[in-house]
Amino acid sequence: MxxxxxxxxxxxxxxxxxxxxxxxxxxxxxxxxxxxxxxxxxxxxxxxxxxxxxxxxxxxxxxxxxxxxxxxxxxxxxxxxxxxxxxxxxxxxxxxxxxxxxxxxxxxxxxxxxxxxxxxxxxxxxxxxxxxxxxxxxxxxxxxxxxxxxxxxxxxxxxxxxxxxxxxxxxxxxxxxxxxxxxxxxxxxxxxxxxxxxxxxxxxxxxxxxxxxxxxxxxxxxxxxxxxxxxxxxxxxxxxxxxxxxxxxxxxxxxxxxxxxxxxxxxxxxxxxxFGNWRTFEKLYRNGLNSIIGKHLGIDTHGCIIIGNDGHLISTVGAKDLIIVHTSDATLICDKNKSSGIGQLVKELESQGHKDHL
The missing domain is CATH 3.90.550.10 (Spore Coat Polysaccharide Biosynthesis Protein SpsA; Chain A)
Structure with missing residues (x-):
């Protein structure tokens, strides 16, 4: 056999x-x-x-x-x-x-x-x-x-x-x-x-x-x-x-x-x-009070997921439990506890003709 x-x-x-x-x-x-x-x-x-x-x-x-x-x-x-x-x-x-x-x-x-x-x-x-x-x-x-x-x-x-x-x-x-x-x-x-x-x-x-x-x-x-x-x-x-x-x-x-x-x-x-949602970043990139990729300066900021690049500084004051993602042509700011709505946001972008950003 x-x-x-x-x-x-x-x-x-x-x-x-x-x-x-x-x-x-x-x-x-x-x-x-x-x-x-x-x-x-x-x-x-x-x-x-x-x-x-x-x-x-x-x-x-x-x-x-x-x-x-x-x-x-x-x-x-x-x-x-x-x-x-x-x-x-x-x-x-x-x-x-x-x-x-x-x-x-x-x-x-x-x-x-x-x-x-x-x-x-x-x-x-x-x-x-x-x-x-x-x-x-x-x-x-x-x-x-x-x-x-x-x-x-x-x-x-x-x-x-x-x-x-x-x-x-x-x-x-x-x-x-x-x-x-x-x-x-x-x-x-x-x-x-x-x-x-x-x-x-x-x-x-x-x-x-x-x-x-x-x-x-x-x-x-x-x-x-x-x-x-x-x-x-x-x-x-x-x-x-x-x-x-x-x-x-x-x-x-x-x-x-x-x-x-x-x-x-x-x-x-x-x-x-x-690797299907932003919470994964929180688990893998937790550094003190926040989870960060890129350049960030924060005051009284905690519980945030912040994604950027080394060429762009993201600054926050009093930010709590937010997802902040910056790319060359789009920026997302989202309540971390409502991140399940990002998929719906993408559908809305598509329906409004923002295909270049999808």
Whole structure:
């Protein structure tokens, strides 16, 4: 019997609207060097190698990001950049990658993660990955990584474990009892106090045939379109591309994970920072009373997230709990506790014709 290969799928098509004005539609967050010398996309690639060879790493994004992918990931073969005809949320993205992998190497393992998370240390990530692969193989399972909450957080969805199904071989492995959408603060506090809840990491492990069977059962419209794809060469078929672009935009959680029965959670033994909102900067760049990148002078200023550059001085007096982000053509000033409205602000900018600033 042919040995099952391990593939990684990096989803790199996110727009990063919650990090506007730093993240733009032409060059969103995953392509920016914010946390040092590497982008979060490059950090994700480095996390996977050498456990997974570059030739087995699939990166999925829309066509306008191809130039960034080629420059930032030169070790990934060009044919491994899989272009979505249109962004249709995570279900379609993952299904597309699964179909490409299954057509080339049936029943292979898939490790799915996004390009906008900072994960450390690498050794513990690999250890958790090995546990998840073993579980996916032995139980034909859909496996999700669960992150142990360290605060009541309304930016994450939650995964509830079924403590009755503790895996006898590993105390960090459980059957999933339920998925919970992003909660209000009251519910988040309740989940935080209950040891049976994890943050939904958005990282998955399964076999390509198992996830495609789940598409067939729970997302038949997606499965029908994916079944028409004839390997990588089919990605250029205009009729197929048109059908893909018309798929409903559904997340993998809502479309499959919340409905499937054989879903297991592995408690992650590593730190994961979601590079999806400004609060991540607060955790990683806290320096005394504020979190700062760039040049800043403040008086009676605390609890602020201030992002600029060394060539522009940002000065504040009496500022409290603000997000201040300065770029060459746009400046954001936002109540830190209302940062969830930045996505709506971006929609408003688009509706008013400010496309040059998106």
């Amino acid at each position: 042919r040995k099952r290969e391990v593939y990684a799928v990096i989803m790199a098509g996110g727009l990063g609207t919650r990090l506007w004005p730093l993240s733009r539609s032409t060059k969103p967050k995953q392509f920016l060097k914010i946390f040092g010398n590497k982008t979060s996309l490059q950090e994700t690639f480095g996390l996977l190698v050498p456990k997974i060879r570059p030739g087995k790493i699939i990166v999925v994004a829309v066509e306008k990001y191809l130039k960034h992918l080629r420059v930032q990931l030169p070790r990934v073969p060009g044919e491994n950049f899989v272009v979505e005809p249109a962004a249709r949320n995570t279900a379609a993205c993952i299904g597309l990658a699964a179909k490409v992998i299954e057509s080339e190497n049936p029943n292979s393992f898939m490790v799915v993660l996004s390009s906008d998370q900072i994960i450390k240390p690498k050794q513990k990530f690999i250890s958790t990955l090995n546990t998840a692969i073993k579980l996916a193989d032995e139980k034909d399972a859909l496996v999700i990584y669960g992150l142990r909450p360290f605060e009541p957080n309304i930016q994450y969805g939650y995964v509830q474990r079924d403590r009755r199904t503790l895996c006898s071989e590993n105390p960090r492995v459980f059957k999933v009892k339920a998925f919970k959408e992003k909660p209000d603060l009251k519910a988040a506090r309740r989940f935080y106090k209950n040891n049976d809840f994890y943050w939904n990491s958005g990282m998955f492990v399964w076999r390509s045939d198992v996830i495609l069977d789940a598409f067939k059962k729970f997302l038949p419209q997606h499965y029908k379109v994916l079944s028409r794809l004839e390997g990588r060469k089919g990605l250029k078929n205009e009729k197929w591309k048109s059908a893909y672009a018309r798929l409903p935009a559904i997340s993998i959680d809502y479309g499959i994970m919340e409905k499937a029965k054989n879903v297991w959670v592995v408690e992650a033994d590593f730190q994961c920072h979601d």
